[in-house]
Amino acid sequence: MAAVRICTLSGNMQALQVSISKAINRVTINSQKLSKIHALLITSGLGRSVFFAGKLISKYSYVTDVTSCLLIFRSMMHTGNVYLWNSIIRACTHNKMYAKALDMYSELRGERLIADTHTFPSVISACAGLLDIEMGESVHNHVKELGFGSDVYIGNALIDMYARLGDLGKAHTVFEEMARKDIVSWNSLIFGYSANEYWVEALEMYNQLRGIGIVPDLFSVSSVLPACGGVLAFNDGEIVHGLVHKIGIGKDVLVSNGLLSMYRKFGMLMEFRRIFDEMIVRDVVSWNTFVCGLSESGLFEESIMFFKRMVSVFKPDLLALTSIFRACSNSGDLRLGKYAHDYMKKCGTVTDTVASNVLIDMYGKHGDLLSSRNVFDQLTSKDRVSWNSIISCYILHSCSEEWVKLFKMMKMKTQPDSFLLVMLLSQGTHLGNKSLGIQLHCELMKMGFDADIFIGNALIDMYAKCGNIEDSNYLFRTMKCRDNVTWNTMIVSSVHSGNCFRGMELAAEMRVAGVLPDATTMLCVLPLCSLVAAKRQGKELHGCIYKLGFDSDVAVGNALVEMYSKCGNMKNCLRVFELMKTKDVVTWTALISAYGMYGEGQKALSTFHAMEATATAPDHIVFIAVLFSCSHSGLVEEGMACFNNMKNVYNIEPRREHYACVVDLLSRSGRLSEAEQFILSMPIEPDASIWGALLSACRRSTDTSIAERVSERIISINSNDTGYHVLVSNIYASLGRWDKVKTVRKSIQDKGLEKDPGCSWIEIQNKVYVFGVGTNVFAQYEEVRKLISELSDLMAKEGYVADLECVLHDIEEDDKRSMICGHSERLAIAFGLLNTKAGTPLQVMKNLRVCGDCHTVTKYISKIMKREILVRDANRFHLFKDGVCSCKDHW
DNA sequence: CTAGGGTTAG
Numbered sequence: 001m002a003a004v005r006i007c008t009l010s011g012n013m014q015a016l017q018v019s020i021s022k023a024i025n026r027v028t029i030n031s032q033k034l035s036k037i038h039a040l041l042i043t044s045g046l047g048r049s050v051f052f053a054g055k056l057i058s059k060y061s062y063v064t065d066v067t068s069c070l071l072i073f074r075s076m077m078h079t080g081n082v083y084l085w086n087s088i089i090r091a092c093t094h095n096k097m098y099a100k101a102l103d104m105y106s107e108l109r110g111e112r113l114i115a116d117t118h119t120f121p122s123v124i125s126a127c128a129g130l131l132d133i134e135m136g137e138s139v140h141n142h143v144k145e146l147g148f149g150s151d152v153y154i155g156n157a158l159i160d161m162y163a164r165l166g167d168l169g170k171a172h173t174v175f176e177e178m179a180r181k182d183i184v185s186w187n188s189l190i191f192g193y194s195a196n197e198y199w200v201e202a203l204e205m206y207n208q209l210r211g212i213g214i215v216p217d218l219f220s221v222s223s224v225l226p227a228c229g230g231v232l233a234f235n236d237g238e239i240v241h242g243l244v245h246k247i248g249i250g251k252d253v254l255v256s257n258g259l260l261s262m263y264r265k266f267g268m269l270m271e272f273r274r275i276f277d278e279m280i281v282r283d284v285v286s287w288n289t290f291v292c293g294l295s296e297s298g299l300f301e302e303s304i305m306f307f308k309r310m311v312s313v314f315k316p317d318l319l320a321l322t323s324i325f326r327a328c329s330n331s332g333d334l335r336l337g338k339y340a341h342d343y344m345k346k347c348g349t350v351t352d353t354v355a356s357n358v359l360i361d362m363y364g365k366h367g368d369l370l371s372s373r374n375v376f377d378q379l380t381s382k383d384r385v386s387w388n389s390i391i392s393c394y395i396l397h398s399c400s401e402e403w404v405k406l407f408k409m410m411k412m413k414t415q416p417d418s419f420l421l422v423m424l425l426s427q428g429t430h431l432g433n434k435s436l437g438i439q440l441h442c443e444l445m446k447m448g449f450d451a452d453i454f455i456g457n458a459l460i461d462m463y464a465k466c467g468n469i470e471d472s473n474y475l476f477r478t479m480k481c482r483d484n485v486t487w488n489t490m491i492v493s494s495v496h497s498g499n500c501f502r503g504m505e506l507a508a509e510m511r512v513a514g515v516l517p518d519a520t521t522m523l524c525v526l527p528l529c530s531l532v533a534a535k536r537q538g539k540e541l542h543g544c545i546y547k548l549g550f551d552s553d554v555a556v557g558n559a560l561v562e563m564y565s566k567c568g569n570m571k572n573c574l575r576v577f578e579l580m581k582t583k584d585v586v587t588w589t590a591l592i593s594a595y596g597m598y599g600e601g602q603k604a605l606s607t608f609h610a611m612e613a614t615a616t617a618p619d620h621i622v623f624i625a626v627l628f629s630c631s632h633s634g635l636v637e638e639g640m641a642c643f644n645n646m647k648n649v650y651n652i653e654p655r656r657e658h659y660a661c662v663v664d665l666l667s668r669s670g671r672l673s674e675a676e677q678f679i680l681s682m683p684i685e686p687d688a689s690i691w692g693a694l695l696s697a698c699r700r701s702t703d704t705s706i707a708e709r710v711s712e713r714i715i716s717i718n719s720n721d722t723g724y725h726v727l728v729s730n731i732y733a734s735l736g737r738w739d740k741v742k743t744v745r746k747s748i749q750d751k752g753l754e755k756d757p758g759c760s761w762i763e764i765q766n767k768v769y770v771f772g773v774g775t776n777v778f779a780q781y782e783e784v785r786k787l788i789s790e791l792s793d794l795m796a797k798e799g800y801v802a803d804l805e806c807v808l809h810d811i812e813e814d815d816k817r818s819m820i821c822g823h824s825e826r827l828a829i830a831f832g833l834l835n836t837k838a839g840t841p842l843q844v845m846k847n848l849r850v851c852g853d854c855h856t857v858t859k860y861i862s863k864i865m866k867r868e869i870l871v872r873d874a875n876r877f878h879l880f881k882d883g884v885c886s887c888k889d890h891w
Numbered sequence: 892c893t894a895g896g897g898t899t900a901g
Binding site for chain 2: 285519
């Protein structure tokens with residue numbers, strides 16, 4: 001500007017022109033400076049120069065001052081100069097005044113002026129902006145008539161126009177016909193495919209671009225990222241991500257938002273978080289994507305936390321509010337939801353359909369049906385989702401009259417979709433209503449919804465839960481496509497139907513099928529690992545969880561703690577526990593149970609007290625764990641104190657399970673008559689489980705009268721649980737009452753009950769070997785047999801005498817002896833000894849409780865063979881070392 | 892580049 005002033009003063013016109021020209025070029029978005037230059041031009045007499053008028057129009061256009069553009073243009077009228085026309089059309093298009101731009105174009109043609117190549121790009125963009133197909137095609141024809149078909153800028157504009165009009169065929173044709181293409185041509189086409197969700201084509205074009213060696217830019221990248229996310233092209237996505245760093249566009253908001261959104265679609269939480277963390281500039285989109293992504297992954301609390309951080313920087317828009325309603329509907333925080341709702345009302349966007357639909361759901365999930373209904377009634381444009389949401393609220397709260405009424409109303413306005421049917425189906429499943437399920441299955445087949453994957457999944461679940469595992473399998477096999485939920489459902493169904501092996505198999509098949517597991521998959525498979533003590537699979541899952549970023553999920557963490565403890569890996573169990581950022585009652589319960597199973601009663605108690613110190617409210621389940629731990633460590637007084645505190649301090653009414661634990665606690669410590677008195681003084685009716693707890697302790701007592709009394713009680717209760725019948729039968733056997741044994745066994749048979757066959761298993765070099773009672777078909781049977789008999793001799797020298805009372809059959813002594821030796825845990829241990837190097841610790845699992853003689857024998861073996869042997873039975877762990885067991889014979 | 896309802900786990 002200083003230079004301009006000097007030139008003006010000196011009167012050197014040529015120098016003045018040059019300096020003004022330079023000054024104009026430098027002006028960016030500062031409209032004040034622009035008006036000064038404009039004034040200078042007028043005073044210096046250069047105002048009528050076409051060159052400067054064009055420059056000014058273009059500059060005013062950039063500061064969105066179209067009025068000034070038009071004023072300048074009109075003041076230059078009848079110059080007949082196309083350059084000026086181009087400037088004004090460009091200015092209009094640039095400021096989204098598309099109709100005005102097209103008016104100017106018509107005016108230009110009316111003036112019989114010939115448009116040039118610079119005219120068309122903005123005219124074409126204007127057609128695209130107005131979504132005016134007819135006009136667009138007519139302009140395209142005009143371009144052809146004038147022979148401008150080979151102009152790169154016009155071609156690019158045409159590609160972009162057809163893409164925005166959704167006609168990718170034409171866009172591609174224009175692209176193909178272009179003799180010369182630049183990066184913008186490619187970008188326009190990739191963007192077009194991507195914006196219209198032709199993910200595969202977008203990716204293909206991007207890869208073609210890469211194939212011919214052109215380096216993509218920021219726009220190519222931000223167009224292809226949604227496509228990678230859309231088709232879950234993990235490899236392509238990661239390659240693009242790599243390229244972003246290589247060409248240094250990682251700092252760009254558009255690009256990093258694209259990456260953020262892609263990893264969100266991939267479900268890769270860890271990368272998703274990292275991208276967000278490392279962003280230098282974050283806009284509303286970044287925040288919305290992040291908050292919404294967290295919520296989508298079930299991390300509602302965290303989503304709320306980031307929402308709160310977001311609103312300290314940005315005013316939340318409708319999208320952000322919608323996300324937070326969703327998070328609130330799935331977390332306990334209804335207050336925040338209500339607060340945000342009030343805020344939305346103040347902003348005057350109450351009637352937004354999407355947001356209102358989430359609100360209906362939010363209030364419904366929190367049981368506030370009235371508010372749900374209010375939002376629904378006030379909604380001016382209800383769509384299918386609105387109807388589904390309000391109806392599902394009533395279904396969820398079993399208000400059948402109300403939902404049927406609404407359902408009828410809905411059918412008058414809009415066609416019901418599969419969503420409602422899925423909801424009904426699952427509700428029927430939860431209520432165990434099989435006939436409703438089958439009826440719905442027929443209905444939805446008539447309606448043609450049977451190919452819907454959600455319907456399929458719900459049906460599989462329905463049949464499995466109703467006990468038709470065959471039908472459920474059939475549906476699974478014949479399904480056209482399966483997703484992670486399908487697999488999760490199948491895995492859980494197999495486990496519930498008692499087929500753990502099938503569950504494991506399905507988990508492996510799922511992986512082979514390339515279906516990405518989600519947090520729920522982990523929650524389905526981890527308990528399975530815990531159940532069968534699948535150490536290796538468990539660890540692999542942990543790795544997977546870490547990689548996919550599910551480790552911040554509390555439920556997943558809890559499942560990991562349990563898995564490690566049940567697999568005998570206390571070290572990792574503790575490590576996971578300690579690393580968990582948020583812990584809930586379940587987390588603490590898992591660790592307390594773990595200590596309980598290892599007979600570490602004191603540690604269990606101190607863990608419980610540590611939990612109390614964190615102000616985590618105990619529930620009735622954590623007390624079961626604490627009582628169990630005390631009972632397995634002989635901490636009678638401490639256990640009783642907890643039992644009393646539960647009621648007096650925490651106001652939790654003891655349930656049957658708690659009473660059973662106390663009975664167990666007392667009787668395990670030999671206080672049998674006290675236990676009996678306790679049962680008789682309980683405020684609830686004792687059932688087989690309560691008497692059973694007492695009876696199992698009677699086996700180690702000499703007081704036969706109490707055993708007989710309790711046995712009679714259990715039989716009179718007439719339970720259908722095989723376990724208690726077997727227990728009674730065993731007690732009679734140990735008392736030598738073979739007549740009674742026969743009666744009980746007959747009653748078991750009459751009832752058609754089956755005894756759980758005992759089995760043990762051991763994992764050696766990633767292979768699991770299973771042994772049942774009297775198994776004699778495995779490869780090394782003879783060697784195992786020989787080893788057991790050699791060990792018997794060695795043990796006899798140490799003073800071992802077989803405790804034949806553990807064999808509860810009415811057979812000869814010798815047969816008893818050989819039967820004991822065939823107990824599955826013994827076979828597994830011997831097999832382990834044969835197949836591992838000296839000194840290697842062994843780990844054996846058993847589905848039932850370990851018998852007294854096997855317990856003694858294992859102690860001897862640990863001493864003689866100098867091995868640590870960890871045995872997990874149905875109840876707890878026994879660590880045998882140097883002739884003693886960690887349970888101190890208290891199990 | 893960002894927002895809504897359905898299935899699985901607990």
